[in-house]
Amino acid sequence: MNIGEVASRSGLPPKTIRYYEDIGLINPMRGENGYRAFREEDLHKLTFLGRSRTLGFSIEDCRTLLALYEDRNRESAQVKSVAEEHLRQIDDKIAQLQSLRGTLAHLVQCCQGDDRPDCPILEDLSGRPAK
């Protein structure tokens, strides 16, 4: 398989696939013309990576997960632990965004949004303690 086919089958752009090779996530063979020659196994890995990235795992997490995926003697606890840590970080991020959203929504609501210059949003940003 050439990169184009693997790209459409895995859903990842060719650029990304080359990048994944660069950073050592995959190791496709080469044909005599210098083209990458992907095996089914490579495709599986790429699919795995695509899905992992979709779930928000970092590349380093993906590296770990891929290694566990390939290790027939892994303990599922290791996988679960990576996923749990990621889940915690997602929860943190959500909480952060929600708090931020609250403040911002309040400010937006306070602003008339007309042709006059008075603006509670700018007032808040300028550092005055919000009333």
Place this chain on the structure above:
Amino acid sequence: MNIGEVASRSGLPPKTIRYYEDIGLINPMRGENGYRAFREEDLHKLTFLGRSRTLGFSIEDCRTLLALYEDRNRESAQVKSVAEEHLRQIDDKIAQLQSLRGTLAHLVQCCQGDDRPDCPILEDLSGRPAK
């Protein structure tokens, strides 16, 4: 004022302040020794920027907001529009994370997390349609 004082008064690290000058957000004067000489106005701007960044506005948004802040003839509608767009993006992000969180939490729950290799998380990642 030297950069150190502005840093502690604005809450921004000196590095960040220099960076903001680099990209043209502020324009402090210089003393004869080559040191930046900040006026109160610069400090206000930096405080404004710090608060805006805390609320998640991008640097480009900050540039726009700062310009509006300085423009005595602005229309509050312009400010509101920037903030509303940002709010929409935050909502999108939250929705994305929550959906992701749902999937991930389900997978984590399904995984025993013991010393055996069987792992529903890896099975999902490997691309098999989840049962």
Place this chain on the structure above:
DNA sequence: CCTTGAGATTCCAGTAACTGGAAGCTTTAT
């Protein structure tokens, strides 16, 4: 007066995970 030490300066590199584009080779289709 000299010498630290703190604080200032610039510049270069690195972060995360790609993405875009240039220049050039191979293969395929007309």
Place this chain on the structure above:
DNA sequence: ATAAAGCTTCCAGTTACTGGAATCTCAAGG
């Protein structure tokens, strides 16, 4: 034969800083 598509590598850019090196200035202690 030639043009288009697809592949290759390499360099740069994205976001918003942050760390570190080499150098310079300033304030205080002995």
